[in-house]
Amino acid sequence: MTYCVGLMLNEGMVMLSDTRTNAGLDNISTYRKMFTFEEPGERVIVIMTAGSLSVTQTTIAQLREAIEDPEATPDTSIMLAPTLLKVAEIVGNQLASVRAEIDHKLSAAQGASASMIVAGQRKGGTMRMFLIYPEGNFIEATEDAPFLQIGEHKYGKPILDRVVKPTTSLSDAQKAVLLSMDSTLRSNLSVGMPLDLAVIERDTLRVTLRRRIEAGDPQFRAMSDAWSTALREGFAKITI
Amino acid sequence: MTYCVGLMLNEGMVMLSDTRTNAGLDNISTYRKMFTFEEPGERVIVIMTAGSLSVTQTTIAQLREAIEDPEATPDTSIMLAPTLLKVAEIVGNQLASVRAEIDHKLSAAQGASASMIVAGQRKGGTMRMFLIYPEGNFIEATEDAPFLQIGEHKYGKPILDRVVKPTTSLSDAQKAVLLSMDSTLRSNLSVGMPLDLAVIERDTLRVTLRRRIEAGDPQFRAMSDAWSTALREGFAKITI
Numbered sequence: 001m002t003y004c005v006g007l008m009l010n011e012g013m014v015m016l017s018d019t020r021t022n023a024g025l026d027n028i029s030t031y032r033k034m035f036t037f038e039e040p041g042e043r044v045i046v047i048m049t050a051g052s053l054s055v056t057q058t059t060i061a062q063l064r065e066a067i068e069d070p071e072a073t074p075d076t077s078i079m080l081a082p083t084l085l086k087v088a089e090i091v092g093n094q095l096a097s098v099r100a101e102i103d104h105k106l107s108a109a110q111g112a113s114a115s116m117i118v119a120g121q122r123k124g125g126t127m128r129m130f131l132i133y134p135e136g137n138f139i140e141a142t143e144d145a146p147f148l149q150i151g152e153h154k155y156g157k158p159i160l161d162r163v164v165k166p167t168t169s170l171s172d173a174q175k176a177v178l179l180s181m182d183s184t185l186r187s188n189l190s191v192g193m194p195l196d197l198a199v200i201e202r203d204t205l206r207v208t209l210r211r212r213i214e215a216g217d218p219q220f221r222a223m224s225d226a227w228s229t230a231l232r233e234g235f236a237k238i239t240i
Numbered sequence: 241m242t243y244c245v246g247l248m249l250n251e252g253m254v255m256l257s258d259t260r261t262n263a264g265l266d267n268i269s270t271y272r273k274m275f276t277f278e279e280p281g282e283r284v285i286v287i288m289t290a291g292s293l294s295v296t297q298t299t300i301a302q303l304r305e306a307i308e309d310p311e312a313t314p315d316t317s318i319m320l321a322p323t324l325l326k327v328a329e330i331v332g333n334q335l336a337s338v339r340a341e342i343d344h345k346l347s348a349a350q351g352a353s354a355s356m357i358v359a360g361q362r363k364g365g366t367m368r369m370f371l372i373y374p375e376g377n378f379i380e381a382t383e384d385a386p387f388l389q390i391g392e393h394k395y396g397k398p399i400l401d402r403v404v405k406p407t408t409s410l411s412d413a414q415k416a417v418l419l420s421m422d423s424t425l426r427s428n429l430s431v432g433m434p435l436d437l438a439v440i441e442r443d444t445l446r447v448t449l450r451r452r453i454e455a456g457d458p459q460f461r462a463m464s465d466a467w468s469t470a471l472r473e474g475f476a477k478i479t480i
Contacts, residue, residue: 154394158423162468163475175480183398223480228402230474235403238466240415240459 001190002151020192051114096136156180241430242391260432291354336376396420
């Protein structure tokens, strides 16, 4: 399982992913699920992945190959695509075709699936964030729905529903995604540390902040403990 | 969808269920999902249900018929069964057989399913709480796992994980299940008011408190608002 979340706010975009991959409970590994594509000052794209590792790794590898191909065109390379919408289309098509190919090798019963969050901005364009479904179609984050989640999304949604608005500051946004992840880590063993955090400030056209948070990170631990205390104190104060 | 939760604590048991039933988003009804069977001073049983209404209604109706049957035996009536374990077995068998019968009428693709929480105490016995699976097998709440949930359980689990222990008071327990329900109501449209709350104090052998909480209940609304405020204030205080 996986938990990835992306916020699209007035000040910028904040992305957080876990790294746990498992093929059964007795076969657990750490794999990066956040990938950045950057030409500072021109274009920045962050992709987060959830689902079958064979599908997501192959899709990302093919996206990279297409970028590096000397004959890359705006129709094949996400770094040349004229708009972020076109980027989402390229990623969606690639994901759907890899998935179809792998599905074909597997029996129908154990079909492989995957979904992705694609966030970015190109010079002259606005920030955009998309959730790409396994079939390649996608939806976009909006003012009314300023966050997108993939993977094990339910445990961490209540906190986002309550605190995230387009006007949320980037610092509060980092707190919100980390607490959302914290709730998920506590409730689902198949989501695990370390975490990858990335922030793209509006119009900087680069990844402004990139941080890997290891298991036992004292700052994350302190925040998690403080949140537990705040919840318990808040709970104690409420009367019914 | 449905959300039902039961806590088994040193002081007693607390049960909460919603009442929303839907066959598609355009066909929503209110049905009670909490059923009490009581012979005060002798035996008290509360059953909560989730899943296909045709399965749960039929199962409950058949359990009632078996109780009222003049030839009821300890093998067929949950009010005569010698132990709560036997009660769980009777409910499990009934549920599995109703489900199999209805499954047989439907195509395999749209098979009906349901699960239940059975909580109770008989004179001379201890309090026990079981989660009955669609196949009729069951698990029991323990000191280490003092709560059971059926239906849409993920949104409301983080708060329970954090505050519920066997030593939690019945008043705090009511607060915990109501806040757990509040998070679920906010995140899933197919879980809805009114709510049914029941408390069984240890060794009283009756339902000590029974309360229906209607939509717009001022007390529930105040608690929900206070919790939102507490979360936001707690969030604001945390530094990263």
